Amino acid sequence: MTTAPIPRPFSTGLRRIAADPWLFGIFMVLSLLTVIFAILPIASVLVQALRATPTETGSGLGILIERLSAPLIWRAFGNTLLLGASSALISTLTGFLLAFAMTRTPMRGKRTVHMIALLPVISPPFVIALAMILLFGRSGLITRELLGIRGANVYGFHSLVFIQSLAFTPLAYLNIRGMLQSMDSALEDAAATLRASQWTVFRRVTLPLALPGIFSSALLVFVKSIEDFGNPLVIGGSFNTLAVEAYSQLIGYFNVPMGALLASLLLVPSLLAFMIHRHWLAKRSYVTVTGKPTAQEIRLTARRVVWPLAAFCYLYVGLVVLLYGTVVWVSLTKIPGIDWSFSTEHYVRAFTDGLAPLGNSLTIALIAAPVATLAGLVIAYIQTRRRFPGAALLRLGTLLSFAAPGTIIGIGYVSVFNTAPLLLTGTITIIIAAIVVKTVQVGIEAGTNQLRQIDPAIEEAAMILGASNGRIFRRVTAPLLRPAIFTAMAYSFTRGLTTLSAIIFLVSANWTLITVTILNQVETLRMGLAAAYSVILIVIVLSALALLQVALGRGAKQR
Amino acid sequence: MTRVTLKGINKIFPGRDGHPGAHAVRDLDITLEDGTLVTLLGPSGCGKTTSLRMLAGFETPTSGQILIDGRDITHVPVNQRGIGMVFQSYALFPHMTVAENVAFGLEVLDLTRAEITRRVGEVLELMDLSALAGRAPAQLSGGQQQRVALARTVVTEPDVLLFDEPLSNLDAQLRERMRDELRLVQQRLGITSLYVTHDQSEAMAISDRVIVMRDGRVEQDGPPAEVYAHPRTAFVAGFMGRANILPARVLATEGESLRAELGGVPVTLPRPGSELAPGDAIRVVLRPEQIALSTSGPIRARIERVIFQGGFTEYQLKAGAALWTITDHRHHLHPGHRPGDEIGIDIGSAAAWILPGATD
Numbered sequence: 059m060t061t062a063p064i065p066r067p068f069s070t071g072l073r074r075i076a077a078d079p080w081l082f083g084i085f086m087v088l089s090l091l092t093v094i095f096a097i098l099p100i101a102s103v104l105v106q107a108l109r110a111t112p113t114e115t116g117s118g119l120g121i122l123i124e125r126l127s128a129p130l131i132w133r134a135f136g137n138t139l140l141l142g143a144s145s146a147l148i149s150t151l152t153g154f155l156l157a158f159a160m161t162r163t164p165m166r167g168k169r170t171v172h173m174i175a176l177l178p179v180i181s182p183p184f185v186i187a188l189a190m191i192l193l194f195g196r197s198g199l200i201t202r203e204l205l206g207i208r209g210a211n212v213y214g215f216h217s218l219v220f221i222q223s224l225a226f227t228p229l230a231y232l233n234i235r236g237m238l239q240s241m242d243s244a245l246e247d248a249a250a251t252l253r254a255s256q257w258t259v260f261r262r263v264t265l266p267l268a269l270p271g272i273f274s275s276a277l278l279v280f281v282k283s284i285e286d287f288g289n290p291l292v293i294g295g296s297f298n299t300l301a302v303e304a305y306s307q308l309i310g311y312f313n314v315p316m317g318a319l320l321a322s323l324l325l326v327p328s329l330l331a332f333m334i335h336r337h338w339l340a341k342r343s344y345v346t347v348t349g350k351p352t353a354q355e356i357r358l359t360a361r362r363v364v365w366p367l368a369a370f371c372y373l374y375v376g377l378v379v380l381l382y383g384t385v386v387w388v389s390l391t392k393i394p395g396i397d398w399s400f401s402t403e404h405y406v407r408a409f410t411d412g413l414a415p416l417g418n419s420l421t422i423a424l425i426a427a428p429v430a431t432l433a434g435l436v437i438a439y440i441q442t443r444r445r446f447p448g449a450a451l452l453r454l455g456t457l458l459s460f461a462a463p464g465t466i467i468g469i470g471y472v473s474v475f476n477t478a479p480l481l482l483t484g485t486i487t488i489i490i491a492a493i494v495v496k497t498v499q500v501g502i503e504a505g506t507n508q509l510r511q512i513d514p515a516i517e518e519a520a521m522i523l524g525a526s527n528g529r530i531f532r533r534v535t536a537p538l539l540r541p542a543i544f545t546a547m548a549y550s551f552t553r554g555l556t557t558l559s560a561i562i563f564l565v566s567a568n569w570t571l572i573t574v575t576i577l578n579q580v581e582t583l584r585m586g587l588a589a590a591y592s593v594i595l596i597v598i599v600l601s602a603l604a605l606l607q608v609a610l611g612r613g614a615k616q617r
Numbered sequence: 618m619t620r621v622t623l624k625g626i627n628k629i630f631p632g633r634d635g636h637p638g639a640h641a642v643r644d645l646d647i648t649l650e651d652g653t654l655v656t657l658l659g660p661s662g663c664g665k666t667t668s669l670r671m672l673a674g675f676e677t678p679t680s681g682q683i684l685i686d687g688r689d690i691t692h693v694p695v696n697q698r699g700i701g702m703v704f705q706s707y708a709l710f711p712h713m714t715v716a717e718n719v720a721f722g723l724e725v726l727d728l729t730r731a732e733i734t735r736r737v738g739e740v741l742e743l744m745d746l747s748a749l750a751g752r753a754p755a756q757l758s759g760g761q762q763q764r765v766a767l768a769r770t771v772v773t774e775p776d777v778l779l780f781d782e783p784l785s786n787l788d789a790q791l792r793e794r795m796r797d798e799l800r801l802v803q804q805r806l807g808i809t810s811l812y813v814t815h816d817q818s819e820a821m822a823i824s825d826r827v828i829v830m831r832d833g834r835v836e837q838d839g840p841p842a843e844v845y846a847h848p849r850t851a852f853v854a855g856f857m858g859r860a861n862i863l864p865a866r867v868l869a870t871e872g873e874s875l876r877a878e879l880g881g882v883p884v885t886l887p888r889p890g891s892e893l894a895p896g897d898a899i900r901v902v903l904r905p906e907q908i909a910l911s912t913s914g915p916i917r918a919r920i921e922r923v924i925f926q927g928g929f930t931e932y933q934l935k936a937g938a939a940l941w942t943i944t945d946h947r948h949h950l951h952p953g954h955r956p957g958d959e960i961g962i963d964i965g966s967a968a969a970w971i972l973p974g975a976t977d
Contacts, residue, residue: 515708521695522673522702523722523773533721537712 078444078527085446088437092455094480095495099470100325100462106318106473125319134303135323138284141218141299142327146280148223152374153230153275154268159367161238162264162358166368174375177382179228180599182556182573184288185592186221188580189381191293192388192589197396199384213295221293222283224377229282230275237271238264246357256358277335281328285463287559288573292580300324301465301559308469308563321466332461382596389589404590412575412587416594419572422486423554426493430550431543433494434501438542439535441502442509443517460499464559467492472563484566492560497553501546508542509535544610551606552599619686619776619809621649621672626681628667628833641667643833645681649777652807654800656820658856659830665813668830669779672811674698685776696725701775701808705782707766709754715765716741716750722773740772744802760791767799771806778803778810784819796823817857821845829853847970850977854902854970861903861941864975867893875971877901880936882915884964889971898975905931905944907968910954914961920954936962 108122125131156175159165178186193200194212201207245267249259290299298306300320308317358364388394392401408416437456441449459467471492475482482488512535520530536543558573565574572595579588626645632638642664649655657665670676672683674695683691690698710718716737723733741747744764754762763783770778783799784792800823803810814820820827821841829836829844829852837849848854851862868876868883875888879901886901893899910932918936925931930948934941941962945953954960 513706513708515704515706516710518673518675518695519702519704519708519769520710520721521675522698522700523769524696524725525721526696529725534710 081440081444081527082446084436085440085444085449085452088433088440089448089452089455092452092459095491096455096459096462096467099474100458100466101470102473103318103466103470104322104325106315106469107322109315122319125316128316130298130303131320131323134298134300134320137215137297138300138324139327141215141222141290141297142280142284144219145222145226145283146276148219149226149279150230150234150272150276152223152227153232154234154272155367155370156227156231156374157235157238159364159371160235162356163364163367164356164359165364165371167372171371171375174378175231176228177378177596178225179232180552180556180603181382181596182288182576182592183225183286183558184292184577184580185385185596186225186381187217187289187292188576188585188588188592189384190217190221191580192384192394192585193381197394211295213293213297215294215297217293218290218297221289222286224381225289226279226282227374229278233275233278234268234271237268241267243357250357256360256363274335277331281331281461284324284327285465285559287465287562288577292577301463304465304469305562314473318469321463321469324463325466328463329458329461332457336457385589385592388585389593391586394585394589404586405594407587408590408594412591415570415572415575416591418486418569419555419595420598422489422493422569422571423551425486426490426497426554427547427551429490430494430497431501431546434498434546435505435539435542437498438502438505438509439531442506443514456499456502459495464492464496464557464561465563467495468560468563471560483564484568486569489561489564489569489571492564493550493554493557496557496560497546497550500549501542504542504545505539508539512538540610544606547606547610548603551602555595555599620651621777621809621811622682622684623647623668623672624682624684626668626671626678626683628664628671628676629679641833642671642678645833645835647828647835647838649809649811650825651809652804653825654803654810654812654823655826655828656812656814656824657828657830658814658817658820659836660815660856663830664833665815665830666781669781669811669813672777673700673702673779698777699775700777700779701770701773702779702781703763703766703770703783705785707754707762707783707786709762709765709769711754714751714753715746715757718754718765719769719772722769726773736772740768744768759787760795763787763795764798767802771802771808775808778808780810780812780814782814783812784814785816792819793822799823821857827857829856846968848902848972851900851902851972852977854972859905859942859944861901861905861908862972863901863903863939863941865899865901867895867897867899869895879964880916880939884915886969886971889973891973893971893973897973900972900975901964902970902972903964904968905942906946908941908943908962908964910943910945911961911963914963916962916964918960918962920956920958920960923954923956934960934962 107125156171160168160172165171191212192198194217195201196212198212201212241264246259246263249263250256254262284299285301286299287301287305290297290302291305294302300323304317304320304324307313307320389404390400390402391397392399392403437452440446441453471488472483474480475488482491516538517530517534520534525533556573558577561571562574562577565571572591576588576591576595579585579591623645626642627640628642630639630641645664645668647655657668659665667676671678674690674693678691681691682689685698710721713721719737719740720733723736728736737750738747741750744767746761746764746768749757749761749765754765757765766783780799784795787795796819812820812823824841826839827841827844828838831852837844837853844853845857848857848860854860854862863879865877865879865884865886868878870876870888870893873888875886875893877884877886877899906929916936918934918941920932921935921940922933923930924933926944929944929946930953932943932945932954934943943962
């Protein structure tokens, strides 16, 4: 039996648009915003890196070669890569040991270790740098008070690696812990029943299965490390990285093309690492992370394994407590390094003179977080549930904005939004836009993962019961996305309060922010005030996360 | 009165990114008479689920028409079709209680609070779910979830009811109980229903009519007993239950019966509708329960395996090159046979079904 050829539908895309004109409208607006706030600024930095200044002659390529021959560029480039690689290595190793001890051994005090290990994620990145200076600096608590060393040099590569490793270990820890938790323990049990020793099980089963998670963590930390601006600025000393060098070329020497070139160079390793992560590692993941930890039986109880691991965890936690404790203590002393008597004057000052930047930061984070969350979830919804024509542009734009270091976003914004009709420099809008663009990807990822776990039949059931698209989103999809909303809100809000690398270019006399203020206090060596601000910031973030948990956790009885 | 007609339906999924498209449903013509339950039966990928989803409105036919009582609904949106559906995964809203799940479809209708409460109460009572009204779906057993899914669907009084493999997530015993419960509710409410499954025994037990599909086409359409006894192809014969499908050759036709050579032995078979001449190749379909082992049976065979199944004993035999399966449902009345025994097969004559040709 043969059938007459049937004409193919000429365009399924058009039909999808017709089925949902409102959603398509939102999609168009989001795509346009992505072009304006992500693709355009990054492109403008790349163009500026090639543009000739009035004093230079010749065309693009010649000028580029000329500029690239400056040794300072390659020193900064090398430094950045060295720093990124070192931090990635140490953070990933530490993170793995923490995660392994937490998921596979009966170590004591797991809850405490977990809570404290996460502290560096929610604090501004340079709080640890501040603590290092307070402890090991010229008038440091340990170096001078305890050991009596004069002229100790805390600045430089060694401190930077130490600080970044500590700051980024939680990222690796969380990532690898998720991987180890979602690994079906039946696999390890099966190996054991085949008479493998515990060491063989670890070497041949656990480690290979966790490897994608380990690599992915290393790449993530690498990207974070080379993007970091606050730590290298505060404690890098003469060890210049691309982010810092770009800033000083631009702000210090007004050398726009050089700043743009350095920022562009920073984009190369970032994008490369990001692409490896997406296209190569994603395909090699053996574990489907369902977000639902399977029951884990703890089989590893040998003391010679558990004790060293536990000791390592406690040491790490002790270090974090020491560093953050120092910041708290210093915030409560009169003049650190000179007069160690108790005083609340720094807090009094922070809450009187210094209230404006704190208020600004809060305002911005409170606006940016819901905007980034909503945008992220809507984009996730469009990308998983509707396939509109042209969705690739939106995907590219949001991925680019996430992978691009804050420095290049900041420089791009200054140049693109400096003229009408996009005159935004000096306004609150530009700062919010930068934060939204830098954090929207987390909402997209969390939303996408959550949506993939929601059986499409659940939305179909609502549809066939007569519900409109709006009602389905309101009553069914949105409530089920609650965990993703929490993740996106928490991340955007925390970043909004603590970020530095992009907004350092965007703050103005009208809109200065708390992180920039702390940085200024550190640079002018008013450590007490800087510490007080840092403590206030951490308290705000912690209370906001707790509030969010209460607000979104209530009624979440499902699953 | 609700009569559903699918007329000349085709569904082609266009290829994307170099993947070829798929012609999932070809020239489908089916009619669901008022109040009947019709099953689409077939292996995975045969187009049965796609057909169901086109009737629901989740897929649009590439060509053809869908009519409910003569009204063309081919392009009516899902939420305006007045169709109810029970999903394979039940698709209960995990963040709502049982009562809230059932009330969802009524809220959409803009009924008063009191009316909603009354109707939810009624249907929960009907489905024996009243005690579970405040529970979350995750706290229910599989069978209870299934009942909630059905309650949520019937409470809106849909014109047509669709079932997408609703029992496949239940274990064997519960599956049979829920199957009978579904059928009872469907008959009591008299809702025209389309039921998709790949399980032939489920299809036969629940349906007024069975439609066997293969590769997007209807292979056979009829009452369950008819399709079981008189399959039109070897595929249908094999899919509707276990069958010995054996090649044979026509020797002669004598009145109402047919002489044929089967496994080297001449046998007498009922004469089929189609014309056959001596020398034609045919296939004989014999259900394992319709034939018997007999010491005097004309076809000689050796028992290879004996499988005790409780209600019956299954024998696997080898006669020449052919493998036979025979089930003995009266095994408690006589001593059993053992592997290696030489024995005869008695095919009787009434129950055999002839398929013309050597292949479909």
